Amino acid sequence: MTTDNRSTLFSPLTVPTPDGTGLTLRNRTILSPMCQYAVDRQDGVATDWHLQHYGAIAAGGFGMLTVESTGVSPVGRISPRDLGMYRDEQEAAHRHLVSFIHSQGAAAAVQLNHAGGRASGKPWLPGYHGGSAPLEDGGWQTVGMTDQSIAKGYRPTTKLDKAGIEQIVSNFAAAARRADAAGYDAIQLHGAHGYLLHQSLSPLTNTRTDEYGGSEENRFRLTREVVDAVRAVWPDSKPLGIRISATDWVKGGLDIDITSRLMHDLVVNHGVNWVDVSSGGLVNTPLQPSGPGFHAILGAQMKEALADTDAIVSVVGGISSPEQAETMLRTHQVDAVSIGRAAMRNPHWPAMAAARLGVPREDIPCAPQYWRAEW
Template sequence: MSLLFTPLTIRSVTLRNRIVVSPMCQYSATDGLPDAWHLVHLGARAVGGAGLVLAESTAVEPVGRITPQDTGIWSTAHVDAWRPIAGFIKAQGAVPGVQLGHAGRKASVYRPWDEGEGEVVEGGWQTVGPTDQPFSAGYPVPQALAPAALERLVETYAQAARNAVAAGFEVVEVHAAHGYLLHQFLSPLSNTRTDDYGGDAAGRARFPLAVVRAVRQAVGDDVPVFVRVSATDWTDGGLTVDDTVEIARDLARAGADLVDVSSGGNVAGAKVETGPGYQVRFADAVRRKAEVPTAAVGMITDPHQAEQVLADEAADLVLLARELLRDPNWPLRAAAALGAEVIPPAQYARAF
């Protein structure tokens, strides 16, 4: 039997297979509100057979958006906009999930296809971060977050998590990777604070762990909580895989059920060594050394490649991103390639 098509139960949620739609920004919302594009985009991947469909990094507050076109989940209007999307995903047999994000010092910028020559900043709001150090030249100068502001943000994440559950999402992932706010606090390259929220590894992890604990409490015992991390900054003096193993242990103690292992994003110009499955080894190291469930992501494109990740016990879930943009029906094709039985939507049954 194919491991990729073996169900997985986490808390009260059962995924029909181990294929996950990785959160991918669509830069297509208005005032943080998802629309028909998001319904069709995410719904198509559910129809295509994925086990878990994670909606894009969704801002917990307006200034947490990467671009003005990012989705959000900070109000009842956002809950109402997300509810039919989550409902449609669930109706297709997939589990609806959402990634809660805050861009921190990487916020208020142009979406990729609108970026003008030499232009970066759009939106015009005051960005925030661990310090007043910008991400790189041309990025907005952030305001260093005071301890009271960090305490407020913990509750902001918790409310966003409650909103996510109210909208019908059954998995909540906290985004602590790719150089966004929680990653900015974790990395010694971006967190040079000297108070209780900086300094050593424990100080740098204080705010992210408080967020995860608050999210766990907010969603209750039945809802799985994932955390996406960047296993390495790909830069001397930055986070290493060994650091991430320790962070993963702390995340599990804080209530995380699974660590979604990516890398990079916190340092402009970092030299990332890419290639097929290039981040799988990070998920493997975290899974074995921290003894926590993991998800692997990064240039996983072939069904047999994905199957091997699970056969090697390198991860518990396999996340696909660009490959699912190219082919929303990749899970159905993978089932055929691996000899697994899959039940397509009744509307499509005559094609199988």
């Protein structure tokens, strides 16, 4: 516990990198990735909506923004209106976004994802009832670890063979190269919320009998291969992160012991530098919690499990009170907080929080144009 009253939330944080240079964030607030379903032509290209959305949030003082789930291939997108990172036009639009985010003093990460059996979903916009988007609305046949439907309302997947899995691993690497070219400072691999990597990690959904299923070693294989392929092309001067569902909240599924083991291995042996802790999303369960800071305990457990490494741990979930975020950091539960819905309600959440925590006016992270806002 620090003895002075300077805010820990608004102190800089250096995310380690393999080459030792590190990426220093101006503070410990990270925008959680949130799909905007705002692509106009189902082409994976960012639009004016993305620029104003991420632009306002960067101007609002976040240390780093994690741009929403971005498909590494057309069939890997969560919905027809998701961003992609597999075509030149997409890369160019990302570069424009990143450039504006940087101009506001924030770092930029992108969440790379293959949604597996949860790809081709309906955009989660008003009127949403879940499930697969019909083919006539831009949906497509999905691929997954098995030939089963991943959840009610989702079409059965085409089971990936070895060549299909290798293709996906190389899609991740190609997307990472493009993310570097677009200027991103960090990558967050999506290993959570029931998408392909999570589907492969959990015994609840991975019933394969080949080298990608069965034992823990086999179920971890795809994620390790993706991490290795991405690390091989992603510069050593840039952090590599992963979001993990630390538990499935179901007996027999992933739990914090299993996911801590995996994360420890990925950090120590495979070049991961940042672990973002979430949970669930694979199967429906009444145990899935909510409320203020609902993952804090999982974040603290993950940090404890990684205490002998230099990786940073962030946690997401119901964080909206500046005082609560400050306490989580001061008590060393985590190194940074990921903030989702609170940032949609108020893109200037960090500037507001800094003022509430007594950060001197000249140090409040806001755009100079907004300095006179009397935070």
